[in-house]
Amino acid sequence: LAKTTQPISMDSYEGQEVNITCSHNNIATNDYITWYQQFPSQGPRFIIQGYKTKVTNEVASLFIPADRKSSTLSLPRVSLSDTAVYYCLVGDFLNYGGSQGNLIFGKGTKLSVKP
Amino acid sequence: NAGVTQTPKFQVLKTGQSMTLQCAQDMNHEYMSWYRQDPGMGLRLIHYSVGAGITDQGEVPNGYNVSRSTTEDFPLRLLSAAPSQTSVYFCASKETNSPLHFGNGTRLTVT
Numbered sequence: 001l002a003k004t005t006q007p008i009s010m011d012s013y014e015g016q017e018v019n020i021t022c023s024h025n026n027i028a029t030n031d032y033i034t035w036y037q038q039f040p041s042q043g044p045r046f047i048i049q050g051y052k053t054k055v056t057n058e059v060a061s062l063f064i065p066a067d068r069k070s071s072t073l074s075l076p077r078v079s080l081s082d083t084a085v086y087y088c089l090v091g092d093f094l095n096y097g098g099s100q101g102n103l104i105f106g107k108g109t110k111l112s113v114k115p
Numbered sequence: 116n117a118g119v120t121q122t123p124k125f126q127v128l129k130t131g132q133s134m135t136l137q138c139a140q141d142m143n144h145e146y147m148s149w150y151r152q153d154p155g156m157g158l159r160l161i162h163y164s165v166g167a168g169i170t171d172q173g174e175v176p177n178g179y180n181v182s183r184s185t186t187e188d189f190p191l192r193l194l195s196a197a198p199s200q201t202s203v204y205f206c207a208s209k210e211t212n213s214p215l216h217f218g219n220g221t222r223l224t225v226t
Contacts, residue, residue, distance in 0.1 A: 034214055043119075043205050043217030044158070087158065093212055101146060101165050102173060103215070107157035 004088045004106035011112050018075045020109050022088030025069050030092040033064060033071045038085045038108070047086075048073070049093070075111075083113045117141055121206050121218035128196040128225045136191040136221050138206030144216070146209045147189040151175065151202040152220075158205065164189055196225045 005023040012018045024033070032051050036044035048055060050062040050071070061074040075082055085108040122137045140147065148163035150173075160173030164183040178200060180192040189208075193200060203222050207215040 036215075041220070043207070043219050044215070045217065046214035049214060089215075093209075093214070101148070101163045101171060102160065103148065103163070104160055104174060105150070105158040107155070 003104065004090055006086075006088055006106050006109045008107065009110045009112070011114065012078055013114050014079055015077050018078050018082070018111060018113075020073045020075075020086055020088075020111070021070055022073070022106070023070045024088070024090045027068050027090055028092065031068075031090050032093045033062065033068075034089045034091075034093065035060070035062065035071075035073045036087045036089065038087065044087060078111075078113045080113050080115060083111060085110050119206055119208055119216050119218035121204075121221050123221060124219070125222050126224070128193075128223065130197060130225060132196050133192070133194050134196065136193075136204055136206075136223070138189045138191065138218060139187050140189075140206075140208040140216070141187065142208060142210070142216065143186060144208035144210045144213075145186065147183065148173070148207050148215075149179070149181065149189070149191045150205045150207065151200075152205060153202050161191065161204075193223075196223075198225045201225045 034049040035047045038044040048060045048062045052064050055062045063072040087108040091103045119140045145166045149161040150158040159175050162181040164170045170181050201224050203220045205220045206218045209215045
């Protein structure tokens with residue numbers, strides 16, 4: 001089971017680009033990397049998912065180096081509404097039988113965006 | 116399409132009482148799971164199920180029971196509540212090659 005390590009907290013200002021890195025040294029061949037965003041009093045919601053290199057969608061980019069032992073979530077030009085906790089999750093999302101269903105989150109990164 | 120629905124939203128129990136947290140999804144997802152969230156601890160997996168009739172333990176299963184008699188429902192049972200079970204509980208579901216979909220949580224206080 002791939003464990004993840006993230007910074008506990010980060011501060012930023014509106015309009016800046018924010019990069020949050022997640023370490024997952026024992027990632028398995030079939031594992032994907034998924035990032036979630038959580039606002040207070042809500043459940044986490046999906047942001048982006050990738051397997052290798054770079055993935056981009058309308059809200060974020062995900063950079064994964066060749067060895068896949070880490071990944072970086074990039075949020076361009078953050079606003080106050082991006083203040084939230086961000087979680088990195090590593091797991092086999094193509095299959096979930098047996099131990100692949102044991103999807104373990106890390107402690108997340110609390111991002112605070114200031115005006 | 117309501118997604119993942121959790122009931123109740125809030126609950127207060129006394130030590131030793133039992134209760135069931137309900138979770139239902141209408142997306143026909145095979146996989147469902149329960150997490151608890153405590154300050155500074157992130158999300159910790161309690162139990163999960165990969166289909167009707169199949170359940171397995173996660174990181175912190177002690178004190179909790181689950182069953183999966185239908186694809187739609189995955190209730191979490193506390194047989195004898197303890198103050199250490201005060202937490203926010205999230206239910207999630209997913210399909211193959213899809214991300215987890217979470218409910219909005221149940222905030223449980225055990226006094």
